[in-house]
Amino acid sequence: xxxxxxxxxxxxxxxxxxxxxxxxxxxxxxxxxxxxxxxxxxxxxxxxxxxxxxxxxxxxxxxxxxxxxxxxxxxxxxxxxxxxxxxxxxxxxxxxxxxxxxxxxxxxxxxxxxxxxxxxxxxxxxxxxxxxxxxxxxxxxxxxxxxxxxxxxxxxxxxxxxxxxxxxxxxxxxxxxxxxxxxxxxxxxxxxxxxxxxxxxxxxxxxxxxxxxxxxxxxxxxxxxxxxxxxxxxxxxxxxxxxxxxxxxxxxxxxxxxxxxxxxxxxxxxxxxxxxxxxxxxxxxxxxxxxxxxxxxxxxxxxxxxxxxxxxxxxxxxxxxxxxxxxxx
Amino acid sequence: xxxxxxxxxxxxxxxxxxxxxxxxxxxxxxxxxxxxxxxxxxxxxxxxxxxxxxxxxxxxxxxxxxxxxxxxxxxxxxxxxxxxxxxxxxxxxxxxxxxxxxxxxxxxxxxxxxxxxxxxxxxxxxxxxxxxxxxxxxxxxxxxxxxxxxxxxxxxxxxxxx
Numbered sequence: 001x002x003x004x005x006x007x008x009x010x011x012x013x014x015x016x017x018x019x020x021x022x023x024x025x026x027x028x029x030x031x032x033x034x035x036x037x038x039x040x041x042x043x044x045x046x047x048x049x050x051x052x053x054x055x056x057x058x059x060x061x062x063x064x065x066x067x068x069x070x071x072x073x074x075x076x077x078x079x080x081x082x083x084x085x086x087x088x089x090x091x092x093x094x095x096x097x098x099x100x101x102x103x104x105x106x107x108x109x110x111x112x113x114x115x116x117x118x119x120x121x122x123x124x125x126x127x128x129x130x131x132x133x134x135x136x137x138x139x140x141x142x143x144x145x146x147x148x149x150x151x152x153x154x155x156x157x158x159x160x161x162x163x164x165x166x167x168x169x170x171x172x173x174x175x176x177x178x179x180x181x182x183x184x185x186x187x188x189x190x191x192x193x194x195x196x197x198x199x200x201x202x203x204x205x206x207x208x209x210x211x212x213x214x215x216x217x218x219x220x221x222x223x224x225x226x227x228x229x230x231x232x233x234x235x236x237x238x239x240x241x242x243x244x245x246x247x248x249x250x251x252x253x254x255x256x257x258x259x260x261x262x263x264x265x266x267x268x269x270x271x272x273x274x275x276x277x278x279x280x281x282x283x284x285x286x287x288x289x290x291x292x293x294x295x296x297x298x299x300x301x302x303x304x305x306x307x308x309x310x311x312x313x314x315x316x317x318x319x320x321x322x323x324x325x326x327x328x329x
Numbered sequence: 330x331x332x333x334x335x336x337x338x339x340x341x342x343x344x345x346x347x348x349x350x351x352x353x354x355x356x357x358x359x360x361x362x363x364x365x366x367x368x369x370x371x372x373x374x375x376x377x378x379x380x381x382x383x384x385x386x387x388x389x390x391x392x393x394x395x396x397x398x399x400x401x402x403x404x405x406x407x408x409x410x411x412x413x414x415x416x417x418x419x420x421x422x423x424x425x426x427x428x429x430x431x432x433x434x435x436x437x438x439x440x441x442x443x444x445x446x447x448x449x450x451x452x453x454x455x456x457x458x459x460x461x462x463x464x465x466x467x468x469x470x471x472x473x474x475x476x477x478x479x480x481x482x483x484x485x486x487x488x489x490x491x
Contacts, residue, residue, distance in 0.1 A: 114432070157478040158475075277386075279386050279389055279390075281389075281428060282384065282385035282389050282425070282428075283385075285385040285421055285424050285428060286384055286386070286417075286421060288420075288424065289417060289420035289421035289424055290417050290420070290421075294416075294419070294420055295416070296406070297406070297419055300420040300423060301423050303420075304420070304423050307424070307427075309431075310424065310428050311428055311431040311432060314428070323389035323390055323392070323393040324389050324392060324393050324432055324434075324471065325393075325475055326432075326475075327431070328432065328434055328471075328474065329433045
């Protein structure tokens, strides 16, 4: 890297970040690296980041192909605008990185795959306690006004992962990804320790399950009944799953450092399925059913009926990555 | 009489994946065959060493790859060759049934039975009933459903700005 007169490197890395179907937390989580952000802007220029700086799509479209060295993409794909931007950013970036659980596995927005487009619109624009829409107005893809036609993006039936649309080089799971891990990953890319081109390699996380990082003790006791986090206070230093709290630890990828569990809450599964698991929900079915305190079918069924919303709980962050990907309706 | 060409589609036959445990249910299916009992040929049998080895992931894999139904059969409770294996099946399958129902897959498409080595007749009855139930429901065709609504959708869209 050559230096300018003022000590600033000339050929700084070009970095981009984009948000699609996500909550915006991923953009904020990148800032969670704290003072490291100053080191980052020493070595990198921001080429596109709608959340933090004023860039238009046309600016990105005007870049030569492969102009950006690294582009972080957070959020799933659920509209044609997001899909087009994903394709554009793929073209303009040397390395495209799925950042956060929505881009990697669908995340919470992918739970919408369980409902139809009509059901979602009904909840969003008609039947909802906080909605007052007496004229039944809902957004249309094309609206005629006196000056011409207005167009808004079309809404897909299904939330897709970034890798369903374009080739992805690296994936950083987590909701949001933990700052320390992210900084390590950025360091690896910017320091040239890993190639810019790769094939959907998961970074900033580990292959094993959250149980591997969990400090709580397993007493090898069986589950006698299920409790929800607001219904009881967990006993300290004892495996939450054995106590009857549905903890997604056994089916979830580690990397977070078991943060929720250390805070007294069961794991919600935000890093997606662990290394050797394809489908997080069925891995959890397997894990839970193996430690039920039931010696006959009736007891087992009674215990299972205590679980509230198994699909929403077990697939909370990974519906788009699961085998079935959504509901039949 | 002249033969007219009609547009009647090829007759659809239910395709059901059956996971049978080696020690009881597979032998039960064998005994049905040895006794020359008749049953529909729609169940593709996959032999596993124990019904406790049937990871729920296999069931979703079967449906996701186009199975119209899934049958899981193992030794009766207390008869497991590995002592505890089918206790896990006993708890997993009802939970799996709830998951499938929530995903909109009709409960009749998923059958879980205990079939011992001597119960060839029960095997025939189970296979006949699930085949008839699935035939009534029609094809599930999950790969087509997903293709219609998702992965690959809009693949022809041009990148923005081109």
